[in-house]
Amino acid sequence: MTTKQEAAAAVRDAKVRLGLSWAQVAEAVGRPVAWTTAALLGQHPMPAAEATAAAALLELDDNVVMALRLQPTRGALDTAVPVDPTIYRFYEVLQVYGPTIKELIHEQFGDGIMSAINFRMDVKKVADPAGDRVVVTLDGKFLPYQW
Structure with a gap:
């Protein structure tokens, strides 16, 4: 099974490979760009239709769709004090x-x-x-x- 972190990496790779912006992905998903970006980076569960729309645009498989639909463990920082x-x-x-x-x-x-x-x-x-x-x-x- 693909994890949410693996799905997020696949999304970012596909977005770059296809030359898409987060705004273009959000338009295809039908949700605001900030929500869509957070969801595709693993911070929100996506309803089936939205996960499928994102995966179709990004040319990703059903394993990614399933991972995007999972309930996340929220919080994306690896350390208490961020270094980025x-x-x-x-x-x-x-x-x-x-x-x-x-x-x-x-x-x-x-x-x-x-x-x-x-x-x-x-x-x-x-x-x-x-x-x-x-x-x-x-x-x-x-x-x-x-x-």
């Missing part, structure tokens, strides 16, 4: 701004958290005279603590 520079910068952002984000959530919403389950994400490139900007939107439902 792009991922580490998000870790750094949370180290620096995490307490501020927490304070502002509590001030504006009350005692609770932002859901990572009822969640949407988007990544955009925005042109800027000083150099292109990366805009990451994290959009999670507020979940109040229940006492």
